[in-house]
Amino acid sequence: MNVIDITVASSSAHEVASVDHKVVPIVRKFGSISHDGAAGRRLIVADLENLLGCKPADAEPSLWDEAFEGLVDSIAFDAEVDQLVIGVDPQWAFTVFELAPAARLVTRSGESGADIALCEVLSDYDFIARRFTEVVIASGDHEFVRSVGQLRHRNVLTTIASRGAGLNCTLAVIADRVINLATPMRHELALAA
Numbered sequence: 509m510n511v512i513d514i515t516v517a518s519s520s521a522h523e524v525a526s527v528d529h530k531v532v533p534i535v536r537k538f539g540s541i542s543h544d545g546a547a548g549r550r551l552i553v554a555d556l557e558n559l560l561g562c563k564p565a566d567a568e569p570s571l572w573d574e575a576f577e578g579l580v581d582s583i584a585f586d587a588e589v590d591q592l593v594i595g596v597d598p599q600w601a602f603t604v605f606e607l608a609p610a611a612r613l614v615t616r617s618g619e620s621g622a623d624i625a626l627c628e629v630l631s632d633y634d635f636i637a638r639r640f641t642e643v644v645i646a647s648g649d650h651e652f653v654r655s656v657g658q659l660r661h662r663n664v665l666t667t668i669a670s671r672g673a674g675l676n677c678t679l680a681v682i683a684d685r686v687i688n689l690a691t692p693m694r695h696e697l698a699l700a701a
Contacts, residue, residue: 548589548641549589549590549591549639549640549641549642550586550589550590550591550640550641550642550643550644551590551591551593551630551636551639551640551642551643551644552583552585552590552591552592552593552643552644552646553593553594553595553626553629553630553643553644553645553646553647554579554592554593554594554595554626554645554646554647554669555594555595555596555622555623555626555646555647555649556572556575556576556579556594556595556596556600556604556607556622556646557596557597557600557622558622558623558646558647558648558649558670558671558674559575559576559578559579559646559647559670559671559689559692560572560575560692561575561671561673561691561692564597564599564600569603571692572600572603572604572607573607574692575692576604576607576608578689578690578692579646579669579689582669582687582689583644583646583667583669583687587610591612591640592608592610592611592612593611593612593613593614593626593629594608594611594612594613594614595614595615595616595621595622595623595625595626595629596613596614596615596622597615597616597617597618597621597622598615598616598617599617601613601615612629614626614628614629620649620651623647623649623651623652624651626645626647626652627651627652627654627655630643630645630652630655630659631655633655633658633659633661633662633664634662636659636662636664637659637662637663637664640664641664641665642664642665642666642667643655643659643664643665643666643667644667644668644669645666645667645668645669645679645683646669646670646689647668647670647674648668648670648671648674648675648676648679649674649676649679650676650678650679652668652676652679653676653678653679653682656668656679656682656683657682660682660683660684665684665685666682666683666684666685667683667684667685667686667687668680668683668685668686668687669686669687669689670686670687670688670689671688671689671690671691672688673691675688
């Protein structure tokens, strides 16, 4: 097993934590950031395929449901205030639409297709900074490093919500906050069988 030794530093929180694990269990909390007209609004972008803990083709419908419910519970999703965008390969669009009919759904096929579609949603950094106080990215993939850096540069609070095993180390270091999501229980039970 490869062990990663990371020192996480955040000048804005004056914290330094040494982590000697492959999984980086960091949760950092910061005070609210003030933006004109955007108080308390969050943009949540989610690569739901990334949160399954298995290949989407191997996931039963109940696993998709458990991954989605685990996410919205872990981040305290508020449908009245938060805007939710879910990226997915087109073949899973109907599965995801049934779970979250009020969410904006973006699709793109191919390797990292959902991530690329979500990065396109995040690409107007100035617009996002005017409208939202926080961006939550539900994925641990490296494709989001640039988006997180650009949003932080504009004083937008960034949170990464990811399964620990799928969390890119750079994202763990540069995000303001990291929330470790549990792998859906049904997937862990299937692995144990």
